[in-house]
Amino acid sequence: MDTPICDFVKNYIKKGYSRFHMPGHKGKGGFYKYDVTEINGADVLYNSDGIIEASRQNATKLFESFATFYSTEGSSLSIKAMVGAVCDGAAEPLILAGRNSHKAFIYACALLNVEVSWLYPKSSGHLTECAITPDVLQNNLKNAPRLPTAVYLTSPDYLGNTLDIKGLSEVCKSFNIPLLIDNAHGAYLKFLTPSMHPISLGATMCVDSAHKTLPVLTGGGYLHIAKNGAKYLEAVKRLLPTFASTSPSYLILQSLDRANLILSKNFTKKINKTIAKLNAIKTVLAKNGVSFIDDEPLKLSVAVAKNGYTYTDFCDLLRKFNIEAEFIDCDYAVFMVSPFNGGLDFLRLKLALSTIKPKTQIKDTPVNLTVGERKLSVKDAVFSKQIVVNVDESLGKICASVTVSCPPAVPIVICGEVITQTHISLFKRYGIKTVSVVVD
Template sequence: MSSAFISDAPLYAAVRAYADAHPLRLHTPGHAGHTDALGGVLGALPALDVTELPGTDSLFEADGPIRAAEEKAAGAFGAAHTLFSAGGATLCIQAMLRLVSRGKERRVVLARGAHRSAIHALALLDLEPVWVWPEPLPGSALPGVVSPRAVERALDICGGAAAVYVTSPDYYGTLADIAGLAAVCREHGVPLLVDGAHGTHLHYLDGGARHPLAQGAALVCDSAHKTLPVLTGGAYLQIAGGWFSRGEAKDAMALFGSSSPSYPILLSLDLARAWGEQHGAPAFAALRVRVDALYGRLAPLGLPPPPGPRDPVRITLDVGRIGLSGAEAAMWLRAQGVSIEMHDDRHIVLLPSPLHGDADFAALGDALVSFPVKDAVPAAAAPALEHPSAVMTPGSALRAPCERLPVEQAAGRVAAEGCSPCPPGIPLVCPGERVSASLAKTLKTYGVNHLHVIK
């Protein structure tokens, strides 16, 4: 694969030029650019780990190479504006909710699968959630997605909202009907916010038609490091035209972001965009072919792709079909030298990369077909989760005096914190919601032993 894309990365070029000049670095960070720091473990990274200097720009006041890199990214992704985040998807989520918090309306319609960072941001911004619960997928034990019809009902009932917020794809790769949700949002005059943390790569599949930005979302959080060759913590905030200005979004990110963002992370975002423009579509097309071939190899075992609209390059297997728990399957694969992303009670989730080649997939296939097959565990619908009643807003609960109790003693009390065991990542309880006796038992089942509650 050609590395010619490197010449099309303006931020990388600026920092590389600085490093190649070999200045005496009397500024942060403390390794001073020495590639032998920490015994040489970091390799060449320190040479490119700089700070805000003349020529290297400043993330939240970008008017030099960072701005040029972000503008190139916006052009590549078809966004009005693309902003870099060295604080991961969390910073993008915080910024999205900050942007919609500035009006009179304090309510946000959210799919209950929202990441905990969204719940924390709601509390800090004193926004009130109006929850919409996912609908189960027929013939599947996966959590499911919210429907446009359910979101429309929520908007009609609450009489107005600052935004609608959904997650797509979810951890298992299930895709929501973003186009349908966007149509509902347009009818109600509210922006659609999408936590697309696990779906940056969708831009490179099917001509980008699966990406939320192409389907009508106003704001999209793309956690690039999850599926692109980007350092951990690298993410893009994608902004569609007509909703928010670049300056407003920069201010929103600066409110929550570190004043010392990591330049290596920012450089990797710049380089990944340049790589993607030259290699992204063919690389992910090849990955898709490999994933399809792997599912074909697993078909005789009774391990098909999951039902419903899905990310075509994420591997989610219901190993209960071959009599294994998710933990047993993960342990078996680990013994074969394969580490997976996560497991629940009956599923395993694997995140292949376009950098994995045929030999990698051959080894993966060999490990999967060697599973010790048992009698199938009968499939059941996704467990019904309790819908706790809200006693106060998350912000009020966050500010209230609280105490930490064994979860068995939390029944009848009001939660002062959220709890989102992963998997499935769906909040079992949010700050300000009352904990019933049955919910306390469910929390215990998911391994939650203590909970902060309002005094």
């Protein structure tokens, strides 16, 4: 597979032009020479007909989508365009969404004035978990006072739980509703055998943060449209530039372009080897009676409190072995692996996690997200007159702006909902001290 964007920039550097164009660093120093802008021949990201178009077509082939678009602003940008595209032209757009949606979805709904009906998980768990099954979705749609414009779900979630996308997409199909998937954590799923990528499993559109699991610089992402979503193509093309910066990073574009080459060369084989290495560690954990989540093949989420450890114990343990995890809270430590983790990384992880000796579970306040009392739409709350108050003074007030612990950036209370004592307990649990509320 060719790399038209990388080749163009390399050639441009070789020619040694005097740069009387942006950016101001003029290519001086380290990697700066690769950082160009939309100069002659460099194409235009969202009006592409040259090198970017050729590269984008490569990505479309790799992901076997109807159309794949690049984002240099992560899934956050793609989510806005994807939600906007399905709601385009709808008089009163309504999205049925999993309650574990990332804050980027809330912002999209605020900007696009989209109403949301939330799907809550049956049983309580971590803030990021929301196990929506095809049956749950079927029942919800069957009993809905009005059918939503689209269904929006997150899979995999931050801890590595995945949903039955195939089953869910069949339900959506039977109601003639598009299924949108936040696949920010699952770009690599395309390269499993068989593919577990949402586009392969029947989703209408999905977003991937390429940077989270593939060899792509931070900020690189995709918006994929499946064949069954072809009618959204023109709206996506119009909405991506509506929300995007007019100065896309060519460093990120080159990394997306280069990723096509890497992904086209035995990447599945490399992923399978990596899965085998991680599975060997999972086997040790299982043998030692350690609790962990084992769903997504390139992720490992080890329980913290359930194994009798405190957050601090766990941080100390990892520090001792020179390991930086993706995320740790009092419930889970999340490790993300990729074929770019070397032997030393796996050795350290194995040694560190082998020292875990499960003890009596540390009992903690259960995280019970209750159905919120909605007073304002997300848009009206986000753009309301608001003040920041101490969480202890927020009881009964209407939440104005997205309040999350980051990561996983799942809102504890939805903008426009009344803050309850449960929310306040959750704010405290996640170390949140202040919250923006609507001024009455």
